[in-house]
Amino acid sequence: MTQPTDHAIERALIEVLRHKPFEKITVDDIALQAGIDRSTFYRYFHNKYEALSASMPVLITPEMFAELDRMRPSTRIDSIIWWVADNRKLMRNLLVENQQFSSYQELVRVVSKILMEFDEAVQANNPNGLPKIVKLIRQAPDPKRMIHFAAAMLVSVLTDYIGNDIEIKAADVLTDLHYLFTNLGLDDEGDTFLPAERAEVPRKEGN
Known part of the structure; x- marks a missing residue:
């Protein structure tokens, strides 16, 4: 069909x-x-x-976040960062900011929607308690605004990484986000964050 x-x-x-x-x-x-x-x-x-x-929703799909409820925050971020690293040229090519279109705003909208759907469904999949990041969102003065803020932060980090050819590497982004999550109490300090098999390797120009 x-x-x-x-x-x-x-x-x-x-x-x-x-x-x-x-x-x-x-x-x-x-x-x-x-x-x-x-x-x-x-x-x-x-x-x-x-x-x-x-x-945008075809590119950034709910399937990318399908295992969120069973993964540590750092593991989720790890998967997203490496997906972006593997599709860096594609992501760079779709970044548009003009009077007609804003890729940043569209990505924030799509990621916010996915995170919202995850937040609504997570309780049923976690009978023994909510993940720390979900608790943080639900305890916020305005949970929807907090989800939007989280999506905007993630998209900002990723678009900054995508737009830099040399200065920022995927492994560096992962290290910084791991530090942030650990100090926010959303990650277990001491856990291995960067899988050895995904250590930064030279990429072809334009990737």
């Missing part, structure tokens, strides 16, 4: 982003990758910015 055309367009855009910055991508590029013509594209999206907004 073929996927709906709008989903095909969203996935086609993500594939094109693996090779070309968003600002240089045209509707023709997306349509060609999706196997459709321009008129079909415009039946689903007004422009490429609208298509990019729709593609």
Whole structure:
């Protein structure tokens, strides 16, 4: 069974982003990758910015956070950071900040939604008690605002890492976040944070 055309367009855009910055991508590029013509594209999206907004939840999916309730905060962050490191060129290519679109705001919106859904479902999966990070959010004066703040902090760290070619390495980001979580009391001090098999290795230029 073929996927709906709008989903095909969203996935086609993500594939094109693996090779070309968003600002240089045209509707023709997306349509060609999706196997459709321009008129079909415009039946689903007004422009490429609208298509990019729709593609964000396809890129950052709930499945990426599916095991949150069974993992330490540092392990979750570890998985996210390494996913971003492995898809760094793609993530860099989708970063757009102009009057028409803000990738930062879209990423915060998507991550906030995922964290909100996780917070709502976590109680059923943790009969013996809530994870510390969930307790921190629920005890906040405004839990929804705290979730938004957490999402904004995570997205800020990741976009800063993505935008730096040399100064920041994935292993350094992990070390700093581990330090932060440990001192906030959200991680068990002394636990191994950076898996040996994922130690920083030289990456090809542009990755």
